[in-house]
Amino acid sequence: MLSNATRETSLSGVFVPRPVTEQEIHALDEAFDAAHDGPLDTANPRVGCVLMSADGLTSVVGWHKGAGTPHAEAMALAVARSTGFKLHGSTAFVTLEPCAHHGRTPPCAVALIEAGVRRVIYSYPDASPLGGGGAALLRRAGVEVLGGINYQRGKELIFSWLDNAPHDVDPQQWVPQRPYVIAKWAMSLDGRIAAADGTSTWITGEQARAYAHTIRSTVDAIAVGSGTFHTDDPLLTVRDTPEQAHPLRVVVGNRPVSEGSRACSAGASLLHVPTRDLPCFVETLSHNSVRRVLVDGGPTLVSALIAEQLVDELHVYVAPKLLGAGKSAFDDAGVTTLTAAHHFSVVETQRLGEDVFIRLVATTDLGDAS
CATH class of the missing domain: 3.40.430.10 (Dihydrofolate Reductase, subunit A)
Structure with missing residues (x-):
């Protein structure tokens, strides 16, 4: 039986108790399932995202399809807008901390803020200098953020790539230091x-x-x-x-x-x-x-x-x-x-x-x- 409390991870590895529900754990599981639809043979990690409406009754799914394509959050937001999904007050469940990096695509953290997402729950913290800092950006905008949920599964999913990312390489071109x-x-x-x-x-x-x-x-x-x-x-x-x-x-x-x-x-x-x-x-x-x-x-x-x-x-x-x-x-x-x-x-x-x-x-x- 899952506890109604979990732990939030910061980039320093400090855990602070935060509430999480069975329904939210299930939504994050769906995000992991979606992430596995992404390719293994790109320089980017596989990431999945589920957006759940404020009333918890409807959801949409996105995932990253490879270098140069929209990130998982951006794909989920696009699906939401095309289907009439109500974004304001929704919750985003993401397998990796939303990025704060300006690259081929805008920062996912900013996109979630602008969409009116109220809460973000993610699994693995993005400690890389390329994309990290999204959780802090979300919090400064008043978004409630829970991190480190099913941490080990999030780490497995991205093969520890982001821990080794260099400071001066475009994220689309980055190759990990070891497999x-x-x-x-x-x-x-x-x-x-x-x-x-x-x-x-x-x-x-x-x-x-x-x-x-x-x-x-x-x-x-x-x-x-x-x-x-x-x-x-x-x-x-x-x-x-x-x-x-x-x-x-x-x-x-x-x-x-x-x-x-x-x-x-x-x-x-x-x-x-x-x-x-x-x-x-x-x-x-x-x-x-x-x-x-x-x-x-x-x-x-x-x-x-x-x-x-x-x-x-x-x-x-x-x-x-x-x-x-x-x-x-x-x-x-x-x-x-x-x-x-x-x-x-x-x-x-x-x-x-x-x-x-x-x-x-x-x-x-x-x-x-x-």
């Missing part, structure tokens, strides 16, 4: 990814494997360590996807990549990053326009990325099997005592056939305000 990193593995109940004889095909069932390919279709690149690449000879593709639409295939590590490997012979681009310097690896991905990467093993690479605190999200598939011996899903991640453990928060679980999928995000200092 959003998802680490994935499939394992038995006792944490094994292969049996004692090395067999690993297949630990999970067909439904789990199909779902994993659905996730693959949402990323810009699929990466594995050079050891796993040499041992498993993976294709690094997405099932039932045209050749030109496959994500970039990436191999990281000093072992050479054979031109006779399945990934090299499949006709798609393959990037070999011959290094063990993982910050350098993710920087290389950014320079290759990768904003979202799925690291699909092996345990050495995944563990090292976690040890370097470079993993934003974990995807773990657990099969109802006990192997008792065999290759572990995880290697040394630099933890010597319990208090030094790497923390992740579970944000989704679902059953896929006989298997269970668990999605987790790296725990932040600010935490989840939901």
Whole structure:
């Protein structure tokens, strides 16, 4: 049961109690759903907006469709005006703090003020020097502002891009300093990814494997360590996807990549990053326009990325099997005592056939305000 109180976040990370209702939480959920209609392959974050009438009986929806198009708030306002929706006294629910930036489009905060919006509820604060400050602008105009609602979901949605935005770059041209990193593995109940004889095909069932390919279709690149690449000879593709639409295939590590490997012979681009310097690896991905990467093993690479605190999200598939011996899903991640453990928060679980999928995000200092 949701509480009727939540916390508002300022750019300094200070939380202050503010009221929020079940209906408002539902409206913000609709804004998140709308945001996912936006593209993943632009330099802008995906943002959704819902405008609810003063009486709470009608609403309109907007989302950002990519660089050069109206922001989510502007789209929602345009829909409202075209349908006769009464803007005066309405409430805006936005997944990201409305911007205060003059760029290709006017500041969304100003547009909401001029439309007569009475209240703004947003999820993630825009701390970037490019667009930040919208909440303060709204408050100065007398608009009631609630922030930090379902904070963690808002952070996930934009892949932490805005935290790294430079001061002197047009927001339409900005490329993040590093991509959003998802680490994935499939394992038995006792944490094994292969049996004692090395067999690993297949630990999970067909439904789990199909779902994993659905996730693959949402990323810009699929990466594995050079050891796993040499041992498993993976294709690094997405099932039932045209050749030109496959994500970039990436191999990281000093072992050479054979031109006779399945990934090299499949006709798609393959990037070999011959290094063990993982910050350098993710920087290389950014320079290759990768904003979202799925690291699909092996345990050495995944563990090292976690040890370097470079993993934003974990995807773990657990099969109802006990192997008792065999290759572990995880290697040394630099933890010597319990208090030094790497923390992740579970944000989704679902059953896929006989298997269970668990999605987790790296725990932040600010935490989840939901």
